[in-house]
Amino acid sequence: MRLVKNSNMKKAFTIFKNSVLEKLEYRGEIISGVIISLAGLLLQLFLWNKIMLENGEVSGYDYNKIVVYYLMVSAWESVNLAGRKLAKSFMRDVNSGGFSSILMKPIKPQVFYISTALGFQFVRSIIEFTLFGLPILININWRNVLDLSFANISLLSLYVIFITLFSLAFYSCVAYIIFWLESGNGFRNIVSQILRIVKGNLFPLDIAPIWFQSILRNLPFMYMGFYPAKILLGDVTFIDGVKGLVILFIYTIIFSLFAKLLFRSGIKIYDSVGN
Amino acid sequence: MNRIYVHIKYLFLILKYSLMKTLSYRVDFILGFLGTALWNLGALLFLKFTLGNINEIAGWDFYDLVLLHATGQVWAYLYFTFSYPSLSHFGEYINAGGLDYLLTKPLNSLITSTLQSFDYVAIFSMLQPFAMMFYSFSNKSYSISLGSVLLYLFTIVISTIITHLLEVTLSSTTFWFPKTELGGFYFGTSDVSHYPYEIFSGKVLRLIFFTIVPYALIVNVPFRVLINKLDYRLLILQFFVLIFFVIISKLIWKAGLKKYQGASS
Numbered sequence: 384m385r386l387v388k389n390s391n392m393k394k395a396f397t398i399f400k401n402s403v404l405e406k407l408e409y410r411g412e413i414i415s416g417v418i419i420s421l422a423g424l425l426l427q428l429f430l431w432n433k434i435m436l437e438n439g440e441v442s443g444y445d446y447n448k449i450v451v452y453y454l455m456v457s458a459w460e461s462v463n464l465a466g467r468k469l470a471k472s473f474m475r476d477v478n479s480g481g482f483s484s485i486l487m488k489p490i491k492p493q494v495f496y497i498s499t500a501l502g503f504q505f506v507r508s509i510i511e512f513t514l515f516g517l518p519i520l521i522n523i524n525w526r527n528v529l530d531l532s533f534a535n536i537s538l539l540s541l542y543v544i545f546i547t548l549f550s551l552a553f554y555s556c557v558a559y560i561i562f563w564l565e566s567g568n569g570f571r572n573i574v575s576q577i578l579r580i581v582k583g584n585l586f587p588l589d590i591a592p593i594w595f596q597s598i599l600r601n602l603p604f605m606y607m608g609f610y611p612a613k614i615l616l617g618d619v620t621f622i623d624g625v626k627g628l629v630i631l632f633i634y635t636i637i638f639s640l641f642a643k644l645l646f647r648s649g650i651k652i653y654d655s656v657g658n
Numbered sequence: 659m660n661r662i663y664v665h666i667k668y669l670f671l672i673l674k675y676s677l678m679k680t681l682s683y684r685v686d687f688i689l690g691f692l693g694t695a696l697w698n699l700g701a702l703l704f705l706k707f708t709l710g711n712i713n714e715i716a717g718w719d720f721y722d723l724v725l726l727h728a729t730g731q732v733w734a735y736l737y738f739t740f741s742y743p744s745l746s747h748f749g750e751y752i753n754a755g756g757l758d759y760l761l762t763k764p765l766n767s768l769i770t771s772t773l774q775s776f777d778y779v780a781i782f783s784m785l786q787p788f789a790m791m792f793y794s795f796s797n798k799s800y801s802i803s804l805g806s807v808l809l810y811l812f813t814i815v816i817s818t819i820i821t822h823l824l825e826v827t828l829s830s831t832t833f834w835f836p837k838t839e840l841g842g843f844y845f846g847t848s849d850v851s852h853y854p855y856e857i858f859s860g861k862v863l864r865l866i867f868f869t870i871v872p873y874a875l876i877v878n879v880p881f882r883v884l885i886n887k888l889d890y891r892l893l894i895l896q897f898f899v900l901i902f903f904v905i906i907s908k909l910i911w912k913a914g915l916k917k918y919q920g921a922s923s
Contacts, residue, residue, distance in 0.1 A: 415840065419842070419843050419846045419847060420846075422843075422847050423846055423847035423848075423849060423850075426847055426849075426850040426873070427849060427850055429850060429853075429857040429858060430715070430850065430853045430857050432857070433715060433716055433856065433857040433859075434708070434712065434715055437712070437714075437715070437716070438711075438712045441708065441711045441712060442711050564685060565683060565685055565686065566683060566685075566686045568686065568689075568690075569685070569686045569687075569688070569689025569690045569692075569693060570689055572689070572690070572693035573689055573692050573693050573696060576693055576696035576697050576699075576700060577696060579700055580696075580699070580700045580703060585700050585701075585703070585704050586703070586704045586707055586708065590707050590708065590710075590711060591703070591707045592707070592710065595707075
């Protein structure tokens with residue numbers, strides 16, 4: 384039993400390694416893609432610059448703080464890339480019939496997709512944190528806004544693991560819906576548009592009214608981007624940070640169970656025509 | 659004359675087949691519509707919550723900014739309908755050799771390469787910005803005339819053509835740098851176009867953002883034309899920017915074709 388487990392782990396690690404190597408081959412593409420996102424983000428700062436010039440600050444954010452918030456919340460996007468990649472690849476393969484060849488591999492299909500996606504996230508996270516972090520390191524006014532205490536760094540390390548696990552569980556559910564759809568793009572787009580709002584990518588969630596914040600506090604999504612960025616800004620106490628981890632953990636279990644259920648029902652109705 | 663007729667016929671055929679394709683994936687069509695609605699919801703929440711803490715941005719209030727955003731969406735959906743479906747695959751054609759096939763057609767290769775399919779989801783999504791405009795008009799009075807509406811439509815079409823040509827120019831860099839994602843750079847960073855151009859201060863920045871990367875021009879000109887608040891020199895500038903990109907895109911496309919070697923069997 385132990386031997387089989389070890390062999391599965393070995394296979395998963397090999398797939399992860401191959402995925403890392405494959406992504407490294409396309410590093411030019413990744414870097415140019417990230418630079419486009421960074422440029423888009425920096426252009427948005429013209430708006431905030433104008434707002435801060437006219438008003439001084441908005442809901443406790445001055446110009447430096449808002450810049451660091453947006454850079455960090457964007458960098459943390461890379462931590463849930465594994466989930467997004469999993470959903471995209473799985474939906475594409477089920478649609479095209481390529482999933483049949485994955486089913487024949489001597490490894491559980493879920494493990495195959497998760498290992499590949501983790502390799503993808505590993506490379507992207509390093510590149511994205513470097514490129515989004517670079518402007519903060521260069522500009523002393525932005526750097527001074529960060530709170531890099533030991534407690535915060537420890538908390539954020541745990542957030543990397545918990546967000547990755549949650550995003551894999553959540554996006555597995557999104558991915559398995561494909562068994563009942565003709566194409567996955569539209570559904571995935573809807574999910575990403577909702578997440579863009581509730582994760583804090585569009586605006587810091589604490590500028591929203593209290594009722595909006597109260598709804599989000601009991602859902603896991605604000606802990607995927609908004610919270611890590613606020614921890615880095617020193618606006619979250621250690622206890623609140625731990626609470627966020629607990630919420631992520633509970634939702635990870637719920638979505639994992641739901642994903643299992645969806646996969647079992649979905650695989651029964653899956654059929655494909657291929658060679 | 660016959661050549662122009664052939665090109666018009668080609669574009670109508672593409673319109674017809676794209677519609678048939680869209681209607682074959684009805685669920686995707688509905689989901690696509692919902693996706694754009696959520697995108698707009700996000701943008702409106704951003705404006706609502708930000709302006710909940712302050713009253714105006716650069717002298718423009720919430721209803722003005724909703725109208726500006728809606729204009730930006732009309733422009734974006736026009737781009738998504740006519741330009742994006744082809745340009746998103748442009749790099750692939752060059753890298754994988756698909757361009758060989760297009761070059762053999764008895765039509766203008768720049769047109770056939772950059773206008774191959776259309777996306778109707780975006781056209782139907784146009785209902786959303788019109789609803790936002792209606793919301794702004796019903797909450798604030800603007801001085802709008804038939805002339806300003808016609809000029810609005812004209813300038814927004816010009817803005818879409820400028821964007822298309824700018825993206826063609828950027829995508830053509832694939833001839834020299836096959837593994838970059840420069841195509842899509844302008845549109846990918848164009849959210850800033852949805853804000854008043856007063857956010858760009860300083861002569862150098864204004865020069866750049868009104869001409870070479872015209873974020874300040876694309877959405878702001880039609881918006882200000884509509885509400886009769888345009889500095890009309892900007893209309894002339896928009897025309898010159900159009901001419902500039904017609905010339906630049908053609909030159910770069912021709913230079914790229916000389917460099918292109920083909921890769922198909």
